Amino acid sequence: MHVLVINCGSSSLKYQLINSDSEEVLAKGLCERIGIDGRLVYQKEGLDKEITEAAMPSHKEAIRMVLDALVNPKSGAVSALSEIDAVGHRVVHGGERFAASVLLTEEVLAQVEECNDLAPLHNPANLIGIRACQELMPGVPMVGVFDTAFHQTMPKKAYLYGLPYEYYEKYKVRRYGFHGTSHSFVSKRCAEFLNLDLKNSKIIVAHLGNGASISAVKDGECVDTSMGLTPLEGLVMGTRSGDIDPAIMEFIAKKEHLDIEGVMNVLNKKSGVEGISGVSSDFRDLEAAYNEGNQRAIDACEVFAYRVAKYIGAYVAAMNGVDAVAFTAGIGENTSFIRKKILAYLGYLGIQMDEAANAVRGEDKVISTADSKVTVCVIPTNEELAICRETVALVK
Numbered sequence: 296m297h298v299l300v301i302n303c304g305s306s307s308l309k310y311q312l313i314n315s316d317s318e319e320v321l322a323k324g325l326c327e328r329i330g331i332d333g334r335l336v337y338q339k340e341g342l343d344k345e346i347t348e349a350a351m352p353s354h355k356e357a358i359r360m361v362l363d364a365l366v367n368p369k370s371g372a373v374s375a376l377s378e379i380d381a382v383g384h385r386v387v388h389g390g391e392r393f394a395a396s397v398l399l400t401e402e403v404l405a406q407v408e409e410c411n412d413l414a415p416l417h418n419p420a421n422l423i424g425i426r427a428c429q430e431l432m433p434g435v436p437m438v439g440v441f442d443t444a445f446h447q448t449m450p451k452k453a454y455l456y457g458l459p460y461e462y463y464e465k466y467k468v469r470r471y472g473f474h475g476t477s478h479s480f481v482s483k484r485c486a487e488f489l490n491l492d493l494k495n496s497k498i499i500v501a502h503l504g505n506g507a508s509i510s511a512v513k514d515g516e517c518v519d520t521s522m523g524l525t526p527l528e529g530l531v532m533g534t535r536s537g538d539i540d541p542a543i544m545e546f547i548a549k550k551e552h553l554d555i556e557g558v559m560n561v562l563n564k565k566s567g568v569e570g571i572s573g574v575s576s577d578f579r580d581l582e583a584a585y586n587e588g589n590q591r592a593i594d595a596c597e598v599f600a601y602r603v604a605k606y607i608g609a610y611v612a613a614m615n616g617v618d619a620v621a622f623t624a625g626i627g628e629n630t631s632f633i634r635k636k637i638l639a640y641l642g643y644l645g646i647q648m649d650e651a652a653n654a655v656r657g658e659d660k661v662i663s664t665a666d667s668k669v670t671v672c673v674i675p676t677n678e679e680l681a682i683c684r685e686t687v688a689l690v691k
């Protein structure tokens with residue numbers, strides 16, 4: 296089957312066309328600056344990237360351009376749109392309603408819309424992408440794959456906040472968690488790679504990208520994860536604060552004369568390692584500044600690694616043990632010095648890092664020594680492939 300995977304944001308759209316039998320990516324790219332001016336990046340496997348500037352007033356024009364590029368006689372990946380058998384859409388928030396991927400019917404779309412409240416920046420954009428695809432590809436089955444679904448197995452003690460219970464009842468204020476597609480993919484792949492029985496295993500997945508989250512996966516099911524009602528909770532991220540004392544919000548609002556939107560903007564976009572370092576949210580820049588002795592970059596890296604190590608400790612407690620720790624996403628897959636810093640806190644678990652193996656980038660690899668009590672590995676994530684597999688499972 297040919298599956299088109301779509302990840303639609305408010306002004307951007309990423310896509311991949313995957314042959315689900317060989318799991319080969321036939322073409323991929325993104326549309327940027329939708330609603331502003333418009334730019335299509337298209338790359339067919341084995342060919343150079345093509346960049347086209349063209350007006351994209353809405354997601355519909357963006358998707359039309361993607362489809363045109365995919366069937367272009369010269370550089371296209373298929374000869375006709377009818378060769379695209381299904382579309383898998385990333386949907387950010389599925390609330391409590393969606394604990395698994397689902398075929399997108401009108402009834403389901405109405406339920407997804409009910410979750411808009413919980414992710415006002417993301418879900419409406421996801422829905423616009425779905426609607427645009429439906430219009431341009433009538434009759435092609437569409438599947439929704441939710442970032443929150445994998446975490447729906449969390450027990451109540453892990454997802455309830457210490458808030459008045461009526462907020463949970465009335466507004467569904469609780470912890471949901473995100474990056475679920477990645478946590479699910481990486482925990483399964485980790486078990487397979489290490490020859491663990493997934494149904495009888497304790498795995499901690501550290502998804503460390505620009506957005507970062509960590510999860511405790513026991514017997515194949517998520518029992519806790521660090522993000523909450525929104526992706527702001529948990530680890531210190533590229534530009535997000537992660538956990539803070541909530542009273543800081545009032546304090547900063549008064550000192551800086553900010554309203555609630557202003558404070559939220561600071562916590563989401565001006566905090567994290569960028570906020571601490573004043574250098575960058577990107578660990579390539581941070582590592583360079585760290586090596587030059589930039590004290591704030593050093594502070595940012597130390598805070599980042601320490602927070603991850605504390606969460607790993609918490610999740611060992613949540614599962615009463617751990618068999619494996621898997622690092623994934625941009626930082627988890629590529630940044631050896633951060634992995635080393637995190638693992639340095641975990642000697643008490645009997646974790647021993649293999650220095651040479653830890654130099655790895657972007658491939659499945661064990662980075663702990665043979666006698667380490669807990670196996671530590673790098674497992675590259677592949678959310679698009681995971682969405683493709685979910686889509687095939689529902690469409691076949």
Ligand code: ADP
Binds near residue numbers: 624625
């Ligand atoms: P997201 O999908 O949340 O945008 P990614 O998983 O792509 O994030 O991770 C992006 C981050 O990963 C970058 O900000 C950077 O800090 C880090 N990163 C990516 N590639 C490298 C690399 N080769 N070396 C060091 N850090 C990297």
